[in-house]
Amino acid sequence: MRIIQLIDSLEAGGAERMAVSYANALSKKIEFSGLIATRKQGPLVNLIEKEVAYFFLNRKSTLDIASLFRLRSYIKNNNITIVQAHSSSFFLAFLLKLVYPRVQLIWHDHYGNSEFLSKRPTRVLRILIPFFSGVLVVNHNLKDWCKQRLKIANIIFLPNFVGCENKTPSETILKGIAGKRIVCLANLRSQKNHYFLIEVAEKLKISHPDWTFHLVGKDFLDDYSREIKALIVASNLEKKVFLYGSKQDVGNIIDQASICILTSKSEGLPVSLLEYGLHKKPVIVTNVGDVSTVIQKNVNGFLVESDQIEVFYDSIVKLIANDKLQIDFGLALYKTIVENYREESVIKIYINWLQNSCK
Structure with a gap:
């Protein structure tokens, strides 16, 4: 062929x-x-x-x-x-x-x-x-x-x-405190629903002020991008939610996270979810597209409906409070990815x- x-x-x-x-x-x-x-x-x-x-x-x-x-x-x-x-x-x-x-x-x-x-x-x-x-x-x-x-x-x-890990040099150093970082790999598009993420970040700022969100993905410099950036400022989240744009050293970035998330209102089967699993990270993701074929609720991650901001926030808090659950979810998701994806x-x-x- x-x-x-x-x-x-x-x-x-x-x-x-x-x-x-x-x-x-x-x-x-x-x-x-x-x-x-x-x-x-x-x-x-x-x-x-x-x-x-x-x-x-x-x-x-x-x-x-x-x-x-x-x-x-x-x-x-x-x-x-x-x-x-x-x-x-x-x-x-x-x-x-x-x-x-x-x-x-x-x-x-x-x-x-x-x-x-x-x-x-x-x-x-x-x-x-x-x-x-x-x-x-x-x-x-x-x-x-x-x-x-x-x-x-x-x-x-x-x-x-997901295939073999690429040899991209590790260049990106995430802001915030090691062990208290939440990563979201998603381009700045409306279907990725960063508005949802910002609402969750507002809640976490009050209950767990040391934790930070790190958004990695292409910035199209369009109306959606400008609205998200303005909302971050209006919500006083400049020191809690960080934008990095598109990056090549994805594996290095995921390795610096304690929790990985997706807040999309629509998906196919997100490659970022597979990459989270390959790096044994605990995840919280919205139940859209074929995400539920990867995530078994409360077995290898938290699966939340795309309009349930409070449930999503509570799920983050549960992971923050339980190091063993973080490890168990990460290992279970890794097993799922290796066997099926x-x-x-x-x-x-x-x-x-x-x-x-x-x-």
């Missing part, structure tokens, strides 16, 4: 991380594994293994004909048989199919607003999906939606996975599916 991952950018996001993870994992299994960033590069380029063929397309617009034919030449010259298009790059993959029909297309749907699928547009997808040999989705809600709304026959659910098992199923889908 000769497979290319197609992704719009290599900024630090879940879909982008998985595009890199698939390219890296496949480089050990197949004849040729490559990755093409179509519009923008980013920090994740540093996580691409040397065995992966990387190409930056530098696409300027939706109908950039010159970039389309650069892509066609690259695919043809490297004898690529399968293009795995992640998220919104499906449209470019469709255009490629028009000018190079022999290539097989797979769409990897990472749609994050899985709690709000009823509002998702379908018109363009229904037109383009027949040009794809199969669809891969990252949670069960998406699979059901694709079957019902898009009438997709060849569809598979595969969970996100590691690279080897997911890639094996993926390759078997491709062999049947792209004949």
Whole structure:
């Protein structure tokens, strides 16, 4: 097999991380594994293994004909048989199919607003999906939606996975007191619901003033970002809630945490949750997307409904008060991740599916 991952950018996001993870994992299994960033590069380029063929397309617009034919030449010259298009790059993959029909297309749907699928547009997808040999989705809600709304026959659910730890140098030093840090790995997007986190932080400031929150993820410098920053100031949380932007040394950051959280109002299957588990951290997460397939309530973490701020706060307090529970949750979650969300098992199923889908 000769497979290319197609992704719009290599900024630090879940879909982008998985595009890199698939390219890296496949480089050990197949004849040729490559990755093409179509519009923008980013920090994740540093996580691409040397065995992966990387190409930056530098696409300027939706109908950039010159970039389309650069892509066609690259695919043809490297004898690529399968293009795995992640998220919104499906449209470019469709255009490629028009000018190079022999290539097989797979769409990897990472749609994050899985709690709000009823509002998702379908018109363009229904037109383009027949040009794809199969669809891969990252949670069960998406699979059901694709079957019902898009009438997709060849569809598979595969969970996100974590591979081997990268060798990114440890550069980030978190503020606050060691042993009293709470980390949240989530880009500054509305679906990640940092408003929820700030309300929890206000409560914890009163009961446990030494504890601090550390928010790591891309800052898009948009209205949402400005609102979150203004709210931190208005709530007098400047010394309790810290923003770091996008960082590459994720493992190092998680290792500095005592508790890890997600406060999202919608998710697919968050890669950050898998990374928390890989580092044996106790977690408190909202019950959205496929999070409940990873977290067994009160067994390997606390699972809280996305509107229950008081329950979320109480769960943090319980962990703070019980060091043994922190250790037990961390070890139990690690066991879950190793047994169900590691690279080897997911890639094996993926390759078997491709062999049947792209004949």
